[in-house]
Amino acid sequence: MQLEPQYKELLDTALEGSGQRATKQREHVYALLLQKRDHPTADEIYARARSEMPTISLATVYNCLETLVETKLIRQVNFEREPTRYCPNLTQHAHFYCRESGEIVDIELSDQLIGELMKVLPKGFSAQHIDIAYDGKCNHCHD
């Protein structure tokens, strides 16, 4: 499995911009996230990574993920106190967590809706970020 050229480009410039090196571990972790966009945990990424790169360590997976988050190529996604998950979708979106299947789905959010959410803040408050997590039943799990 390999990183498509446009993403390879993205990764290289992001890393260069932050004075970090492009390593095969970083490429591999990034490629895995882009390939199966199911919001895996570090452990899941570790398991997937090992099939093609058996010597990679869990610490490296954490390190790579940290680098990718810092350079804003991916974001962290948290539900309650569950293990952190990772998402390469950089658009403004919320997450829907299906209690039945455990599936996590991206919910795109319009600027308009974000605007409305900003409007309800009391005077003097300014938010740089809004985190929105739904939970319930997804389309596959309905009666």
Add this chain to the structure above:
Amino acid sequence: MQLEPQYKELLDTALEGSGQRATKQREHVYALLLQKRDHPTADEIYARARSEMPTISLATVYNCLETLVETKLIRQVNFEREPTRYCPNLTQHAHFYCRESGEIVDIELSDQLIGELMKVLPKGFSAQHIDIAYDGKCNHCHD
């Protein structure tokens, strides 16, 4: 410090409804949460609880909080992977986390706004709960 009668009533009926007993530890933890509504962590609650009840244990604080959450008298509030915080405000509200001061403020949400958020879900999805967390600068911390 003590629990106001209306809340004592609330607690007793909630506990009775779930077949649990009203103990002084549960009352005390609940009273602390109602008194200073700053979304404390279990450790903070433990520290506060000990000044009036020096023999209470951290395990008991966790147990009491769990009971209060189960009986829906309080709710848990999580920011990223920080320690869980606890909130006795039962209205529909989001949380604003000030990066500068660490203050956590309740943001009331109208049914209308929640409705809009529900509307953006794809067909077949139904949410029982939406978790909304802002983060940025609060009114006290502005330049």
Add this chain to the structure above:
DNA sequence: AATAATATTTAGAATAATTCCAATTATTGC
């Protein structure tokens, strides 16, 4: 190309919030 400087990876130890456990203590119903 060799060497030095720097960054990354690695395995395993450390950390920290929370949960579990088994013994003691408190509360309830008779």
Add this chain to the structure above:
DNA sequence: GCAATAATTGGAATTATTCTAAATATTATT
């Protein structure tokens, strides 16, 4: 008051994540 049940307690266990220090890889310099 006594037996049955539930809650509290201190400490051990768990688990995701971070830290550490040694080994390896990459880049820059001669």
